[in-house]
Amino acid sequence: xxxxxIAKQIIEIATSSIPDDLENIPVEKINLKxxxxxxxxxxxxxxxxxxxxxxxxxxxxxxxxxxIPVVVRCMECNxxxxxxxxxxVCKKCKSGSIKIIxxxxxxxxSIEVADPDTT
Amino acid sequence: MEIKVIRKVLDVNNIMAEQNRKxxxxxxxxxxxxxxxxxxxxxxxxxxxxxxxxxxIKSAVIAGDICTTxxxxxxxxxxxxxxxxxxxxxxxxxxxxxxxxxxxxxxxxLDAIDLLIVENVGNLVCPAEFDIGEDAKIxxxxxxxxxxxPVKYPLMFRVCDAAILNKIDLLPYLDYNKxxxxxxxxxxxxxxxxxxxxxxxxxxxxxxxxxLRQRIAQK
Numbered sequence: 458x459x460x461x462x463i464a465k466q467i468i469e470i471a472t473s474s475i476p477d478d479l480e481n482i483p484v485e486k487i488n489l490k491x492x493x494x495x496x497x498x499x500x501x502x503x504x505x506x507x508x509x510x511x512x513x514x515x516x517x518x519x520x521x522x523x524x525i526p527v528v529v530r531c532m533e534c535n536x537x538x539x540x541x542x543x544x545x546v547c548k549k550c551k552s553g554s555i556k557i558i559x560x561x562x563x564x565x566x567s568i569e570v571a572d573p574d575t576t
Numbered sequence: 577m578e579i580k581v582i583r584k585v586l587d588v589n590n591i592m593a594e595q596n597r598k599x600x601x602x603x604x605x606x607x608x609x610x611x612x613x614x615x616x617x618x619x620x621x622x623x624x625x626x627x628x629x630x631x632x633i634k635s636a637v638i639a640g641d642i643c644t645t646x647x648x649x650x651x652x653x654x655x656x657x658x659x660x661x662x663x664x665x666x667x668x669x670x671x672x673x674x675x676x677x678x679x680x681x682x683x684x685x686l687d688a689i690d691l692l693i694v695e696n697v698g699n700l701v702c703p704a705e706f707d708i709g710e711d712a713k714i715x716x717x718x719x720x721x722x723x724x725x726p727v728k729y730p731l732m733f734r735v736c737d738a739a740i741l742n743k744i745d746l747l748p749y750l751d752y753n754k755x756x757x758x759x760x761x762x763x764x765x766x767x768x769x770x771x772x773x774x775x776x777x778x779x780x781x782x783x784x785x786x787x788l789r790q791r792i793a794q795k
Contacts, residue, residue, distance in 0.1 A: 459670055459702045466585045474581045488578075489585075494731055496701045543730030544763045553766020557734075563585045563705075569578045 463497060463563070464505035470565045471515055479573060484518045486569035492525040492562040499524070518568075527560030589706055592674035596681070596709025603686040606792040607694065609708055611732065612716035613725070614698030617742045619647045620775040621716055622693060626654040628785045633792060635691040638680045640672040647695060659683045663697060671702035674709055691792055700729040712791055718743040719752050726760040733764040738771065738787060745774040 471487050491497050499522050510516050529545065530537045533552035545555045584590065600607050612618045619639075626635060636657040639647040648660035659680045663669040669676075677694060684692070694710065696703040715736045717725055720743060726733040733739065739761055747754065754772075761770055769787060773780030 459705070462669065462673075463585055466588060470581060470583050470585065474579055474583075476579065494734075496705055496731060543727050543734075545734065546763060546766055553762070555766070565581045565583050565585060567578050567580050567582070572577050 460497060460501040460505045461509070464502055464509050467502075467506065467520075467565060468509055468513065468515055471518075471568050472513065474565075474568055475514060475570065479570060481514055482570045482573065484515045484568050484570050486519045486521050487515070488521045488523070488566040488569070490523050490525055490562040490564045490566055492527065492560040494527050494557070494560040495563045497563060523566075525559050525562050528558045529560075530556045530558050532556055586705070589674050592678060593707035593709040596674055596678050598709075599678075599681070600686070600692070600709060600711070601795075604795065605686050605689055605692050606712075606795045607692045607708075607710040608788070608791075609694045609696060609703075609710035609713045610716065611696045611700070611703045611713065611736070612698060612718075613700045613721060616698070616716045616718040616721065617775050618695055618698065618716045619650055621740060621742055621773075622651060622695060623654055624775045624778060624781065625693075625785065625788070626651070626656060628781060629691070629788070630654065630656060633691050633789070634689045635693065636684045636689045637693045637695060638672075638677060638684075639695045640676075640697045642669075642697060651695075657684055657689075669702075670697055670699050671706050672696050672708055673706050677708045700725065700732045704729075704732040704735050711795060712737045714738045714740060716740045716742050717757070719746055719750060719754070719757075723753050723757040723760060726757065726764045730764045733761055733768070736765070736768065737791075738769045738784075739765075740784060741770055741772045742775055744772050744780060745777050 503520050506520055526539045528539050531547035531552055532554040534550040536549050546553055637651050638659050640661045642663050645660045648658045652658045661676055661680050713736045715732055771784035773784055
């Protein structure tokens with residue numbers, strides 16, 4: 458729902474990550490990690506990104522999104538498993554003391570720019 | 577050529593939220609972030625809550641909405657200071673971000689209060705993602721909204737410290753399976769306190785007010 462704001466932040470992070478000596482170099486790809494428990498819809502994010510990145514070095518860059526599954530650990534019996542539905546109860550010992558290990562990411566991992574030698 | 581970045585997209589908000597948390601700690605103000613879908617009775621619940629705790633607990637409210645000052649006008653009648661935030665100035669945002677709360681808090685005398693209630697924008701999705709520097713988050717769910725909301729919006733019910741099940745005075749008129757909603761909340765967030773109450777009649781308020789008083793006293 459707030460993909461426009463997220464897209465804006467991604468553009469700021471990606472733009473500030475372009476090294477000074479490569480100013481105005483086209484960015485080809487932005488690699489992102491998005492957890493399945495974050496409320497970001499990849500298609501909406503791509504749509505917002507396309508609009509906001511026009512006339513910037515990021516125009517036309519691909520948003521490469523790695524979706525991260527929700528992995529949890531039971532703090533009682535220590536087992537780790539991936540959940541596909543929102544049931545935060547240990548499947549082994551039924552404890553409700555559950556820690557989310559991954560699945561809430563919303564990270565910019567890297568950007569890929571055109572090879573300076575070939576541009 | 578790949579350039580490593582590794583940065584959290586919400587870093588800007590998270591840093592601002594930590595600054596807010598530090599500021600509220602210095603001022604010894606307990607901050608409660610109240611979230612829900614539109615129409616769950618959040619404002620009525622807060623009006624009733626304030627009637628139980630003031631003047632003993634000195635309170636103020638930041639009310640967030642996309643448009644209108646209706647909620648602020650209602651809450652101001654309880655006698656507390658209220659700051660209305662209309663997020664349309666910030667692009668019609670669906671949630672309150674930390675910098676917006678910081679700006680609103682600047683209009684309040686934090687030295688004069690013990691409790692700051694932030695009534696977030698009515699929405700079960702986005703506000704769950706944004707830390708505002710609060711001490712506790714609660715979600716208000718009403719019995720007219722359907723039993724499956726906790727599993728449809730798990731992040732909201734996962735991040736909250738307590739839930740209020742509102743409008744229980746309507747139960748005799750609805751085909752509502754209260755056991756099912758409680759079970760759904762327990763699956764998403766085992767052990768989270770759930771307060772069943774009616775903001776209209778005041779039924780069920782005692783355990784909720786006790787919990788709130790206890791949390792404020794702990795700070």
